[in-house]
Amino acid sequence: MGVTGARLPRTNPPFFHRYNPPAMGKQSDALFQRAQQVIPGGVNSPVRAFRGVGGTPLFIEQALGARIFDVDNLQYIDCVGSWGPMILGHGHRYVVEAVKKAATRGFSFGAPTAGEVELAEMVIQAVPSIEMLRLVSSGTEATMSALRLARAATGRKKIIKFDGGYHGHVDSLLVKAGSGGATFNVPDSAGVPKEVAELTISVAYNDLEAVRAVISDDVAAIIVEPVAGNMGCVPPREGFLQGLRKICDDSGALLILDEVMTGFRVAYGGAQSLYNVTPDITTLGKVIGGGMPIGAYGGKKKLMELVSPLGPMYQAGTLSGNPIAVAAGKATLGVLKNSAIYSDLEERSAEFEAGVRAAAEKHGVPITFNRVGSMWTLFFTDGPVFDFESANKSNREKFARFFHLMLGEGVYLPPSQLEAAFFSAAHAKKDILQLIERADRSLKKVAWEFEK
Numbered sequence: 001m002g003v004t005g006a007r008l009p010r011t012n013p014p015f016f017h018r019y020n021p022p023a024m025g026k027q028s029d030a031l032f033q034r035a036q037q038v039i040p041g042g043v044n045s046p047v048r049a050f051r052g053v054g055g056t057p058l059f060i061e062q063a064l065g066a067r068i069f070d071v072d073n074l075q076y077i078d079c080v081g082s083w084g085p086m087i088l089g090h091g092h093r094y095v096v097e098a099v100k101k102a103a104t105r106g107f108s109f110g111a112p113t114a115g116e117v118e119l120a121e122m123v124i125q126a127v128p129s130i131e132m133l134r135l136v137s138s139g140t141e142a143t144m145s146a147l148r149l150a151r152a153a154t155g156r157k158k159i160i161k162f163d164g165g166y167h168g169h170v171d172s173l174l175v176k177a178g179s180g181g182a183t184f185n186v187p188d189s190a191g192v193p194k195e196v197a198e199l200t201i202s203v204a205y206n207d208l209e210a211v212r213a214v215i216s217d218d219v220a221a222i223i224v225e226p227v228a229g230n231m232g233c234v235p236p237r238e239g240f241l242q243g244l245r246k247i248c249d250d251s252g253a254l255l256i257l258d259e260v261m262t263g264f265r266v267a268y269g270g271a272q273s274l275y276n277v278t279p280d281i282t283t284l285g286k287v288i289g290g291g292m293p294i295g296a297y298g299g300k301k302k303l304m305e306l307v308s309p310l311g312p313m314y315q316a317g318t319l320s321g322n323p324i325a326v327a328a329g330k331a332t333l334g335v336l337k338n339s340a341i342y343s344d345l346e347e348r349s350a351e352f353e354a355g356v357r358a359a360a361e362k363h364g365v366p367i368t369f370n371r372v373g374s375m376w377t378l379f380f381t382d383g384p385v386f387d388f389e390s391a392n393k394s395n396r397e398k399f400a401r402f403f404h405l406m407l408g409e410g411v412y413l414p415p416s417q418l419e420a421a422f423f424s425a426a427h428a429k430k431d432i433l434q435l436i437e438r439a440d441r442s443l444k445k446v447a448w449e450f451e452k
């Protein structure tokens with residue numbers, strides 16, 4: 001397909017096949033010991049700590065294409081992709097070139113640049129519901145600002161979200177949140193004032209009746225992941241997103257599609273193009289920065305004109321529209337736009353899904369495989385998985401065992417049952433075949449140990 005652009009390093013030939021899974025490499029172990037002294041849990045984002053699966057997290061040295069290398073020089077096929085951004089694979093040469101060029105011009109100016117305008121134009125062209133957007137530095141900032149905008153526009157206070165939905169670590173969005181909180185069974189964070197949490201109503205994903213039961217004229221917005229990815233991958237049921245649109249239209253609440261994960265991931269136009277639903281506000285992040293810190297929120301001009309300095313809603317950022325992040329984002333979207341990446345990703349991902357389903361069936365391991373394009377989760381439950389409660393029926397011990405068996409096989413999966421995995425354009429057909437073989441062997445062992 002000619003877009004992977006990544007070569008394996010010629011020096012330090014990597015190897016894998018570590019048959020003692022939970023015993024991590026020496027360097028990772030040593031670094032983790034040091035890290036725990038100076039960083040909470042040794043990590044700068046909770047799920048990285050491997051607490052969902054046990055063991056020591058890998059410290060990463062470098063990554064290229066579909067491969068990631070740890071500090072012990074062990075090689076893995078990467079199915080995390082930095083939790084979504086790396087859709088082109090690691091070190092794509094166009095993106096690397098763009099970043100290098102931008103870096104030589106200066107890291108940050110705190111003044112407008114042409115790149116910001118170009119990235120905004122690319123996003124607006126790809127996502128018709130966005131007529132104007134504001135760049136920020138993370139997905140969290142994007143959703144936080146989207147809520148403020150919805151409240152500013154409606155004069156209302158309350159927010160509806162979904163159990164297991166994660167929208168960054170915004171105070172009011174940590175109520176029954178997915179991702180790390182769910183992984184550690186503490187979905188409601190300490191430190192969020194009761195008065196703030198009370199403004200958030202959380203109901204079951206894919207349950208329109210539950211939304212209808214709580215909607216009122218005090219609801220400013222419904223915020224939803226159009227394909228949930230932070231309780232594992234959970235696709236919307238047919239009509240769910242359209243139903244939310246209708247409820248918003250009837251009640252005067254705004255619909256916020258949080259496409260931080262799905263934007264430019266499940267389709268170039270995001271999940272909203274795939275499911276044909278038009279939000280009032282879209283939040284973006286991850287892929288639009290190609291691995292650099294970025295976020296964005298946007299919508300109709302009339303709405304975005306409420307944002308300072310045009311309007312009364314204040315929102316700002318010293319590093320917003322950072323030129324290097326913008327360069328990485330522009331290069332990434334440029335490659336995505338001019339290629340057949342999404343159909344290739346669909347084909348490879350479908351092949352993987354079929355292979356894993358066949359292996360699980362052969363070995364008698366009950367699983368549910370949820371997938372939208374290159375975003376997927378293998379749940380250890382006979383399912384179906386359509387919301388947080390059903391995702392939580394998964395057997396986490398089986399998942400943890402499978403995770404470590406796969407790690408021993410040289411496959412880096414998200415270290416939590418409740419996170420989505422990702423393929424990139426750098427995952428070649430032979431990688432998919434290797435992954436299926438390794439999953440087959442690992443599922444066979446899981447079957448021996450659990451399914452007697």
Ligand SMILES: *Cc1c(COP(=O)(O)O)cnc(C)c1O
Pocket residue numbers: 137138139140141143166167168169225229230258259260261285286295
């Ligand atoms: C990752 C994610 C966020 C938060 O983005 P950060 O850049 O981690 O702050 C918000 N919403 C969704 C759907 C996400 O997947």
